[in-house]
Amino acid sequence: MTTETSVDVTRIPRITHDEATAITAVENRKFGEQLRSLGPDDWIASTDCERWDVRAMAAHVVGGAAGQISPREFVRQVRTGRPIVREIGAKHWWDGMNEVQVRERSDVSTDELIAEWDTNSEKARIARNKLPKPIGRLPLLNLPEPVGRQPLTYLFDMGFTRDVWAHRMDIAAATGHPMDLDATHDGRIIADIVAEWAGYFDEPFTLELTGPAGGTFTSGSGGETVRIDALEFMMILAERTEGTGLLQHTLPL
Incomplete structure (x- = not known):
């Protein structure tokens, strides 16, 4: 998205x-x-x-x-x-x-x-x-x-x-091969995951996901602003690597 x-x-x-x-x-x-x-x-x-x-x-x-x-x-x-x-x-x-x-x-x-x-x-x-x-x-x-x-x-x-x-x-x-990503398919999956993920914690944020399947998402007003590649974000969510701050919240995929 x-x-x-x-x-x-x-x-x-x-x-x-x-x-x-x-x-x-x-x-x-x-x-x-x-x-x-x-x-x-x-x-x-x-x-x-x-x-x-x-x-x-x-x-x-x-x-x-x-x-x-x-x-x-x-x-x-x-x-x-x-x-x-x-x-x-x-x-x-x-x-x-x-x-x-x-x-x-x-x-x-x-x-x-x-x-x-x-x-x-x-x-x-x-x-x-x-x-x-x-x-x-x-x-x-x-x-x-x-x-x-x-x-x-x-x-x-x-x-x-x-x-x-x-x-x-x-x-x-x-x-090391590029992942086939597009806004219609992969962007929709990521947006749906972001919506679910954000619903599990009460924390305002602005999340800017870069790349062809990314987008900018907000929850509440103020809070932390994070700009990160969409795939890197998903790797953190899936606990393939660790995140800090807002990205300490994970979601099993």
Whole structure:
């Protein structure tokens, strides 16, 4: 969301279910294009996510799509991953599930990973749309602070898509290749995240995010003014690196 004027964070419309469906289709395409652009050295590059190189990160995203297609597969990944949580010194059940996704694809080629993504990403998007609304409204998610208790739609609408976007950002940073960014798609995702992020703390600010997916956002009057590249801001929010002042407030993606 690139704009010459500032936007009050309380006036940013949050992403709806239908909009999330369209955004997911674009993000899936961009992630697939990124994978196809990688060279042999890119796949083995270390990322800011501990334990994962680019290949492992891609395996996690691809495995996540497989779990979204089938509730049975999702439950299997969760159950298989439970003992792995302690093994790898992690905190959350999904850390074990993510490790299962990576380990079970450790012997497939990168071409096979890409093919699995091309096949399953759209199936996953369609499957997520089939979540019954009464079930989607159930507050079954207990996420790290400051997010806390959330309905399933938090994950099914944009949570999974934010994960893909964040890892596309991670892969770009690891490989040194520019991330495909535009104001309509990436700017909308970032603006929605800024709106949610600002709602978790009572602090006035002016936040100027530079770059093609940036914009200027305000909350209240006065307060700290921060000017920072949009991707650098998102890296701090996602706890890939540390921030100070206003940027000490993070948001798990």
